[in-house]
Amino acid sequence: MFLSRAFSSCAGNLELMLIERVTTSSEDAITPSGVVPSHQWFPSSLWSSTIGKVHLEYAGAHQTGRIVTIKVAINGYGTIGKRVADAVACQDDMEIIGVTKTRPAFGCDLAVRKGYPLYCTFDDADRIAAFAKAGYECHGGLSELLAAADVVVDCSPGKMGADNKSKYQAAGIKWIFQGGEKHAMTGMSYTSCANHTENLNAEGTRVVSCNTTGLSRTLVPLYNHCGSLSVECTMIRRAADPGDSKKGPINAIKPVLKVPSHHGPDVMTVKPEIEINSLAVAVPTTIMHVHSIVATLPEGHGLTTESVLELWNASPRVVIMNGAETGITTTAEVMEFARDMGRTWGDLHEIFVWEDGVKLVGNTLYYFQAIHQESDVIPENVDAIRALMGTESDWKVSVAKTDAAIAALFE
Numbered sequence: 001m002f003l004s005r006a007f008s009s010c011a012g013n014l015e016l017m018l019i020e021r022v023t024t025s026s027e028d029a030i031t032p033s034g035v036v037p038s039h040q041w042f043p044s045s046l047w048s049s050t051i052g053k054v055h056l057e058y059a060g061a062h063q064t065g066r067i068v069t070i071k072v073a074i075n076g077y078g079t080i081g082k083r084v085a086d087a088v089a090c091q092d093d094m095e096i097i098g099v100t101k102t103r104p105a106f107g108c109d110l111a112v113r114k115g116y117p118l119y120c121t122f123d124d125a126d127r128i129a130a131f132a133k134a135g136y137e138c139h140g141g142l143s144e145l146l147a148a149a150d151v152v153v154d155c156s157p158g159k160m161g162a163d164n165k166s167k168y169q170a171a172g173i174k175w176i177f178q179g180g181e182k183h184a185m186t187g188m189s190y191t192s193c194a195n196h197t198e199n200l201n202a203e204g205t206r207v208v209s210c211n212t213t214g215l216s217r218t219l220v221p222l223y224n225h226c227g228s229l230s231v232e233c234t235m236i237r238r239a240a241d242p243g244d245s246k247k248g249p250i251n252a253i254k255p256v257l258k259v260p261s262h263h264g265p266d267v268m269t270v271k272p273e274i275e276i277n278s279l280a281v282a283v284p285t286t287i288m289h290v291h292s293i294v295a296t297l298p299e300g301h302g303l304t305t306e307s308v309l310e311l312w313n314a315s316p317r318v319v320i321m322n323g324a325e326t327g328i329t330t331t332a333e334v335m336e337f338a339r340d341m342g343r344t345w346g347d348l349h350e351i352f353v354w355e356d357g358v359k360l361v362g363n364t365l366y367y368f369q370a371i372h373q374e375s376d377v378i379p380e381n382v383d384a385i386r387a388l389m390g391t392e393s394d395w396k397v398s399v400a401k402t403d404a405a406i407a408a409l410f411e
């Protein structure tokens with residue numbers, strides 16, 4: 001019954017409702033031998049004792065008593081950039097050395113308040129000087145920021161990649177792009193559960209889009225169990241982010257007239273063994289995407305609906321709840337639940353699966369999942385930094401460390 005049981009039994013008690021999946025237990029957190037953490041639901045009151053142990057042991061296990069700090073630059077401090085900055089800043093093995101803005105617009109205030117050194121996206125002296133005129137301290141242009149960084153996380157709006165990549169290569173640092181860029185431009189793509197190992201010590205990578213990340217979180221564990229998987233899915237996509245006033249539709253359902261859409265095949269950039277096609281439609285909502293998925297499992301898969309749910313329950317960054325029992329039957333309630341959890345911006349890094357929307361009939365698995373598009377890729381960026389820097393080879397250890405540090409912010 002997963003979280004639904006805990007949820008319904010504490011209805012009306014807000015403190016107990018604030019439960020979060022912590023990807024490690026207090027006893028077998030992260031050990032030098034890389035023990036795979038167990039996945040349990042903990043009341044928020046248990047977070048702090050667990051987290052302290054994770055940090056202590058991680059430092060001991062991987063840095064021989066010394067915490068090496070990775071210097072991270074964020075190029076493009078918008079929807080994704082500001083979230084990645086916070087997720088990086090709370091890790092004990094990395095720090096934000098600067099974030100860029102193209103001009104002194106409103107996001108600068110947030111960077112200043114958070115204490116992130118502000119840089120200009122460009123090296124042009126006039127553009128840099130514009131920040132001081134607007135009352136912001138600007139520490140220089142992009143080149144100066146890159147010169148001080150070990151790795152840059154590019155969170156520019158997309159399709160700017162090729163131009164920015166040449167700057168990163170000239171600076172001789174590692175680089176991470178987002179899902180708005182094409183795999184062909186980066187040559188590598190990344191999702192924590194799919195291909196952390198392949199990305200170890202790479203020059204750069206691309207954290208796949210929010211939809212592709214969401215598909216990977218539930219399909220990769222299934223593939224790993226079954227050994228083969230064929231998938232058809234439909235992405236029901238939000239029209240725009242909440243802070244976006246330029247996109248639509250506002251009064252239509254808009255099919256993506258490119259078949260298949262890029263989302264499904266993009267999964268194959270991180271897990272080529274999964275056969276997958278997708279269709280996509282945009283709908284007038286701003287808060288989440290929903291995926292409607294039909295997966296064909298191989299003969300002899302040995303799974304039941306219940307064991308598929310157990311498989312996902314044991315997988316990091318997947319939340320399973322029963323819609324009928326909890327009253328969370330639409331994306332509106334999912335997001336309200338996420339806001340109750342108290343993460344900044346009401347983020348939900350986990351993929352949300354409705355327990356009562358999952359059914360396995362013979363070899364055909366049907367399910368729905370919801371994706372908080374602005375935040376599911378955020379912890380992935382932190383893990384991608386560790387992969388490129390070669391500081392953590394076990395994806396599960398990185399995921400546990402990333403998630404514990406983020407959870408500690410909201411104890």
Ligand code: NAD
Nearest residue numbers: 075076077078079080155156157158178179180210373374
């Ligand atoms: P955004 O528009 O909210 O933020 C982009 C930021 O980059 C802005 O601050 C912009 O001023 C700045 N910028 C503009 N030109 C730049 C340049 N040349 N170099 C560096 N920065 C520049 O965009 P976003 O939603 O944060 O998207 C960033 C990337 O993340 C895109 O590749 C997008 O496809 C991907 N992504 C977005 C979402 C989402 O839901 N918003 C989800 C997953 C992935």
